[in-house]
Amino acid sequence: xxxxxxxxxxxxxxxxxxxxxxxxxxxxxxxxxxxxxxxxxxxxxxxxxxxxxxxxxxxxxxxxxxxxxxxxxxxxxxxxxxxxxxxxxxxxxxxxxxxxxxxxxxxxxxxxxxxxxxxxx
Amino acid sequence: xxxxxxxxxxxxxxxxxxxxxxxxxxxxxxxxxxxxxxxxxxxxxxxxxxxxxxxxxxxxxxxxxxxxxxxxxxxxxxxxxxxxxxxxxxxxxxxxxxxxxxxxxxxxxxxxx
Numbered sequence: 001x002x003x004x005x006x007x008x009x010x011x012x013x014x015x016x017x018x019x020x021x022x023x024x025x026x027x028x029x030x031x032x033x034x035x036x037x038x039x040x041x042x043x044x045x046x047x048x049x050x051x052x053x054x055x056x057x058x059x060x061x062x063x064x065x066x067x068x069x070x071x072x073x074x075x076x077x078x079x080x081x082x083x084x085x086x087x088x089x090x091x092x093x094x095x096x097x098x099x100x101x102x103x104x105x106x107x108x109x110x111x112x113x114x115x116x117x118x119x120x121x
Numbered sequence: 122x123x124x125x126x127x128x129x130x131x132x133x134x135x136x137x138x139x140x141x142x143x144x145x146x147x148x149x150x151x152x153x154x155x156x157x158x159x160x161x162x163x164x165x166x167x168x169x170x171x172x173x174x175x176x177x178x179x180x181x182x183x184x185x186x187x188x189x190x191x192x193x194x195x196x197x198x199x200x201x202x203x204x205x206x207x208x209x210x211x212x213x214x215x216x217x218x219x220x221x222x223x224x225x226x227x228x229x230x231x232x233x234x
Contacts, residue, residue: 035223045163045171045214047223059221095170099218107161107218109182111170 002026002110004096009115016086016119022079022096022112030054030074033100035108036081038092046092049081050099064090086119093117123148123217127226133234140202142229144215149195152219159219162191162200165228166211174213175200207233 008020022034035050049070050059058070069082079096093116097108124147134140150159158178163171173182175191178198188203202209210233215226 044212044228045165045216045225047225050221050223061222099223105159105218107173107176107216108163108171108223109173109176111172114170 002098004098004110004112006094006096006112006115009094009117011118011120012086013121014087014119017082017084018086018117020081020083020094020096020115020117024077024079024096024098027098029072029077031101032098034072034079035097035099036070036079037095037097037108037111038090039095039114040089040092043092048094051079052100053102083117086117088119091117091119122222123150123220123224125215125217125224125226127213127215127229129229130227131230131232133232134202134205135234136207137204138234140205140209140231142200142213142215142231144193144198144200144226146196146198146217148220150217150219151195158194158198159217160191160193160198161216161218162189163214163216163225164209164211165214171214202231205231205233 003025005023036048051070055072067085071080093114095114096112098110100106126145128143160178162175165171179191190201192199212228
């Protein structure tokens, strides 16, 4: 059974940093591009960042480019999102989601339960 | 970037009636070499993560009731719930996975009339 479990959310002051993690199980982690998708309170879904299976290529939304850094540890089946220079508008539930495999681009077929980041003084 | 626009933003439908949600992309998501539309539909119930309902514009995921169907090609797509059930109350999102950034529509809230 595919499982994704996020952790690391919490309350952070503006300008602060936080690192989110996502523990994956039930599939060959290194075979999939993994993404972070966020949802601000009462708002829609926003794709944030992605990293390819080997971890050699990363992608970012313009809203987080230069502040967030995505990485993965395939030996530990874990995905990370390092978030720096946090702003109030980064407040959201952050989901990790499984995406593309080596054969084709794919939708996000599995999602974690999410972890809440609140940026406030 | 591809912009996804859904309509309507919300709709209220009687139990057993049809619900139709439209999604329009600013660029085609049809890949000519394989004739596949890189368009998915998600259902998000209150307090839960999104759930993938339909991929490739019209392929239901395993376990998704057949009252859910997707159609369309290129830039115009539709999600239809043929006979609305109480458990279908949710927000529905379309998403293109053809280009990065992977963009979502703004969501359509479906309620019972």
